[in-house]
Structure formats: C-alpha cells, structure tokens
Amino acid sequence: MVRDPARLKLPARVVVAGLTDHEKLAAAVEGRDAVISAVGSRDRGPATVCVDGARAAIEAGAKRLLVVSAGGMHTEGDGFFTKTLVKPLLNTFLKHGWADMLAMEALVTATDLDWTIVRPPMLLDGPRTGKVASRLDGNVRTFTIRRADVAAYLxxxxxxxTLIRAKVSIAHG
Structure with missing residues (x-):
C-alpha cells in the first residue's frame, strides 16, 4: 500500500490509500502474513506520520508488524565520539522526526502483536549490496545502509x- 504509486519501484499489487482510509487498509491487511511500515516525514518539522502509520496498521488488524525506525536516536553500542558529539548534534536537526519514531516505537512495543522494530542508520540510494550487519543489543558501528538492503532485510x-518482539539495528556490513 502506498500513498504515491509512482514512488514504488517493485513489481507488486499496489493499493493506493492514506493512513486514514481504514476500510482500504483493513482489506489490504486481511490474510497477509505481515505488515511492514516504512513511512517517514519528508521535512524536519513536527510530524506524526510514523506513529500514525503504525496505529493504522494495528487498527487494520496486523498480526505481524515490522516498523522502520532509526538507529540515530539511540546510543547503545555507539563509541564515545558518536555518543557524546555526533548524536547530540544530529538531535538538533532531527528532533521532530525522532520524536515521531520514539512515539511509534512506544506504541508498537505496548501491543501484543508479533512486532519487530528495525533501526537503520542514514539511508542511501543504490542497488542492493547484500551486506547487512545486525545487532540486537545496540547500534551497528557503521553509519549508512542502502534502502534496497533495508527492504531485503525487512x-x-x-x-x-528470533526477531519477534525485538529491536534490531542494521547497517552496511
């Protein structure tokens, strides 16, 4: 399901709907093994698109829910320099998007669904490399990953x- 079918570059059955199209969402979710929510804000202002997307998937009847968040707002596993200088600086510019993602994570983890939260670092364009490192107990110490690798990982x-009810950080391996 997409808001803008021109942005989907996969051969797939496409359902065009917004996050408030409850009937379309429920019909799209019915009988599916899982729902993957990879929505995000397109600007740096206050937003609720991530939490709204997760809520829509939950209300539509998802049983298995995977959501894409961000590794940047978490510091577990980071080195001293990244934790004390880089992440606080990034928070200055990305605080609204990260607040939305933190609210999404809280909403998802409060459910009894089979959820997985995937936390990539900075996303890059380009073809899939097939080289993805993952970690359950903190961030992977690599700062980028290609969108195609995130999609394949999801x-x-x-x-x-082993990823049910888990928060997993991924990055280029």
Missing amino acids: LDAVAEP
Missing part, C-alpha cells in the same frame, strides 16, 4: 522467529 525478517 522481507527476510518477516519469517525470522
């Missing part, structure tokens, strides 16, 4: 039982 994560 599809694989759907069927991975």
Whole structure:
C-alpha cells in the first residue's frame, strides 16, 4: 500500500490509500502474513506520520508488524565520539522526526502483536549490496545502509522467529 504509486519501484499489487482510509487498509491487511511500515516525514518539522502509520496498521488488524525506525536516536553500542558529539548534534536537526519514531516505537512495543522494530542508520540510494550487519543489543558501528538492503532485510525478517518482539539495528556490513 502506498500513498504515491509512482514512488514504488517493485513489481507488486499496489493499493493506493492514506493512513486514514481504514476500510482500504483493513482489506489490504486481511490474510497477509505481515505488515511492514516504512513511512517517514519528508521535512524536519513536527510530524506524526510514523506513529500514525503504525496505529493504522494495528487498527487494520496486523498480526505481524515490522516498523522502520532509526538507529540515530539511540546510543547503545555507539563509541564515545558518536555518543557524546555526533548524536547530540544530529538531535538538533532531527528532533521532530525522532520524536515521531520514539512515539511509534512506544506504541508498537505496548501491543501484543508479533512486532519487530528495525533501526537503520542514514539511508542511501543504490542497488542492493547484500551486506547487512545486525545487532540486537545496540547500534551497528557503521553509519549508512542502502534502502534496497533495508527492504531485503525487512522481507527476510518477516519469517525470522528470533526477531519477534525485538529491536534490531542494521547497517552496511
């Protein structure tokens, strides 16, 4: 399901709907193994698109929910320089988007769904590399990952039982 079908570059059945199109969302979710929510704000102002997307998936009846968040707002596993200088600086510019993602994470973890929160670092364009490092106990110490690698990881994560009710950081491996 997409808001703008021109932005989806995959051969897939496309349902065009907004986050408040409850009937379309429920119909799209019905009978599906999982829902992956990879929405995000397009600007740096206050936003609720991530939490609204997760709420819409939950209300539509998702049983298995994977959401894309961000590794940048978390410091577990980071080195001293990153934790004390880089992340506070990034928070100055990305605080609204990160607040939305933190609210989404809180909403998702409060459910009884089979959820997975995936936390990539800075996203890059380009073809899939197939080289993804992951970590459950903190951030991977690499600062980028390609969107195509995140997408492939999400599809694989759907069927991975060790990732149910887990927060996993991923980055270029």
